[in-house]
Amino acid sequence: MCGIVGIFDMRQMRDIDLQQLTRMNETQHHRGPTEGGVHREAGIGFGHRRLSIIDLSSGQQPLFNEDHSVVLVFNGEIYNFVALMDELTGLGHTFRTRCDTEVIVHAWEEWGEACVQRFRGMFAFALWDRNKQTMFLARDRLGIKPMYCALLDDGMFLFGSELKALMSIPGLSRELDPHAVEDYFAYGYVPEPRTIFKGAFKLQPGYMLTLKAGAATLPAQKQYWDVPFKPHAPMSAEEAEQELIVKLRDAVQSHTVADVPLGAFLSGGVDSSAVVAMMAGMSDEPVSTCSIGFDDQAYDESEYAAEVARQYKTTHYREVVDKDDYGLIDTLARLYDEPYADSSAIPTYRVCELARKRVTVALSGDGGDENFAGYRRYRYAMAEQRVRSVLPSSLRKPVFGFLGNVYPKADWAPRMFRAKTTFEALARDLVEGYFHGVSVMPDRVRAQLFSDGFKRSLQGYSAIEVMRGHAANSPTDDPLSLIQYVDMKTWLPGDILTKVDRASMAHALEVRVPLLDHEFVEWASGVPSSLKLRGQEGKYLLKKSLEPHLSHDVLYRDKMGFSIPLASWFRGPLRERVKQALLGPTLAGTGIFNMRFLQDMVEQHQSGRRDYTAPIYTVMMFEAFLRNCLEEAPAHSLAAA
Structure with a gap:
């Protein structure tokens, strides 16, 4: 795991300022404390901070091909690098290392932009091909690893693993993007491709960007992958359960390649427990697992983690965190570089801190809820959709719109009596209703939050346009699959993966997410909705398939999550x-x-x-x-x- 930065003069290929390049690189020292390196040539400068995971003695970056005409900086892991190395060797390429980084260089030489289709892993990388006068950037399919970019007024193109690297360059404007501000106060994060600044953007998950020397303008990002949601051939529930375990075991196995100590997060929830259950049978050595507990039982689920640890005889580490651990607010603001409002970042930071005392690489269970409809909000959305399906919009919108306006807000009441939010959602279509349900500040609150002057600057823009744009591109019109797809484009990269990347990298810990292995995600997307959400049971198929591996209490207790008071x-x-x-x-x-x-x-x-x-x-x-x-x-x- 690493931090990467770069500067590319798109217009005149001027010399790159070494001080600026070095300063960019050192802003990300925490991402790669093992070693660092920079490379400069006419018009191009790359920097890299390394956390050694594979091939510890070599693989330093920036890394070159044989004649130094191609240079690469890379953040992430390519899990199928051994197979690719064998294939490329057979095609005549010569390798100087046994690391996954060099595979990217030769894959580019052999397949060009199509090389990204060959990689199984998490990655963000940039390479410069001097012979083609081309810089190529790519980000992994789900957005596990970050990539921030900006084109300055003087033609200098910047990129980095974190926004702070770009912010170290004086030419980057700090002007806030009003659309990003609106997005943030709706979602609690700034969704791709925006950043909080007008002058910077994120390379989107599953996208690549090709820049040519001398180009007058920045080209559009090009998509190379999307979640297919292509239905499988008919199979029985039992066949689906068996195939899920095979696919899950393969995904976990592929993520365990490392030359450093490796372990797993174990919260006691279904997803992390599933990962540990699969890991336990893959080595003679016990799995190292880490969990945190809270000193208040209302927020503590570590007893379930301990149960799974006992079942699989893991070497388990647990630390108790004060539930009033609120001293991290400013620390988190500095880590995330732009506004970020998921409070579970606090315990995530602590569990990464604990894990790093024992291991350098940790597997997590992130992605299970998105793949198999585990969030409660999916149940609510589908219940609302059933009502919409039996009432024409000509009746539904005025009736429920009126009820939503007049019904009092009752935050203090049990959810079943909080009808105002439900009425408001039922007056909307599926995407509007889902947006309303997940917004940290609904439209009516944001309308009061902003000044009149700021609202004029939005020029009618609303954060729902983010979800509407993704819904319009969805490969499926199945209601549950559609909102899963929208979540995979917004919530997953913008909140979940951002949270884990920054919290882990703050402690020089690599976190891998086997449930977001793209082959596993492709398979899971093809599972019928009826096997994901059945009645009130989310992750139905995943839980059924895991019944031989985990206890009923672990699988079917109410979801808690990383809650704080x-x-x-x-x-x-x-x-x-x-x-x-x-x-x-x-x-x-x-x-x-x-x-x-x-x-x-x-x-x-x-x-x-x-x-x-x-x-x-x-x-x-x-x-x-x-x-x-x-x-x-x-x-x-x-x-x-």
């Missing part, structure tokens, strides 16, 4: 911190916010009249981003327009 923090130990963040000069100076609404939100939450936990945390993390990631919080240039 934000609501009580904001009324107790963080009471003054909330007031300072939301009502202080940093946010007021941007011109983005309706400060009266922020004041009302704080007062109503802290008095217990309303639950504004998610909105408050989202605003707090935006304020922390402004304070920690920018030299000064910029007044939004369009806020007063």
Whole structure:
């Protein structure tokens, strides 16, 4: 696992400033503390920080082909590199190392852009082909590894594994993108391809970018893969269960190649337990597993992790974390470089910290919910869709729209009585309803949050356009599959994988996600929806297939997740911190916010009249981003327009 950076002069092929290149590279020292390197030639500069995982004695980067006409920087792992190395050797290529990095160089020479189709793994890489005067960048299919890019006004193209690398270059504008701000306050993160800055973007998962020396403009990103959602040939439930275990075992096996200590996260949930169950039979050595517990039983599921550890005789490490572990807010803001409001980043940071004490590589269970419809929100969305399917929109929209407007907000009540949100969702179509359900701040809250000037700067833009764009490109119209597809384009790369990448790399830990092996994802996408969500049971097929491997309690207990007591923090130990963040000069100076609404939100939450936990945390993390990631919080240039 590594950090990569680069500068490419698209226009004049001028010399690259060594100080700037080195500064970019060193911003990511935490991603690769083992060693670093840079390479410069006319118009091009590459930098690399390495965390050695495979072929520890060689494989230093930037890495070259035999005549040094192709140079590469690479972040990630190619799990099928041995087979590719054998194939390329048979085609006449000569290898100097036994590392996966060199495979990319020769694959480019042999297959050009099509090389990405051959790679099984997680990756973000850039290479320069001097003979073709071409720079080629690619990102893995699901977005496990990050890639940030920017084209400066002087024609210099920048890329890096983290946005902070680009921010080290003075020419990158810090002007906030109003559309990205709107997206953030809807989703809790900035979805691909935007970043929080107008002048930077993300290379999207499953996309590549080819740049030519002398080009006047930046070409469009080109997609090379998508989740197919192509139905399988008919099979019985029993056949599907058996095939799932075969596919799962293969995916896990492929992710265990390493020349350093390797282990697994074990939360006690279905997905991480499944990964550990598969790993346990692959080696004579016990699996090293790590979990964290909380000192409050309401937030602790480590007993289930301990049960799985005992069953598979793992070498298990557990640490108890204070549930009031709120000192990380500023640390997280600096790690993520742009606003990021998933509070589970706090325990994720801690479990990565624990794992790194024991191993260099850890396998996680991320991806199971997206593949097999495990989130509760899928159940709610499908229940709402059943209502939509029996009522014509001409009746449904006015009736439920009216009820949504007049029904009181009841955050304090059990979910079955929180009808306002349900009525609002039923008045919408599937995508609108799903967007409304997953938004950390629904439309009606964001309408109050923003100042009039900022709303004018949006020019009618709404964050739902992100989901609508992906839904329009969906290869399936099955309702459940469609929202799974949208999640794989938004929530998965923008929230889940971003969270794990930054938290793990902060501790120089490589995390691998076998449930997001693209061959496994392709197979899972073809499983009928009826085998993913059956009644109220999400991940139905996955759980059934795992019954011989895991206990009923592990498989069928209520999903907990990495919960932390934000609501009580904001009324107790963080009471003054909330007031300072939301009502202080940093946010007021941007011109983005309706400060009266922020004041009302704080007062109503802290008095217990309303639950504004998610909105408050989202605003707090935006304020922390402004304070920690920018030299000064910029007044939004369009806020007063």
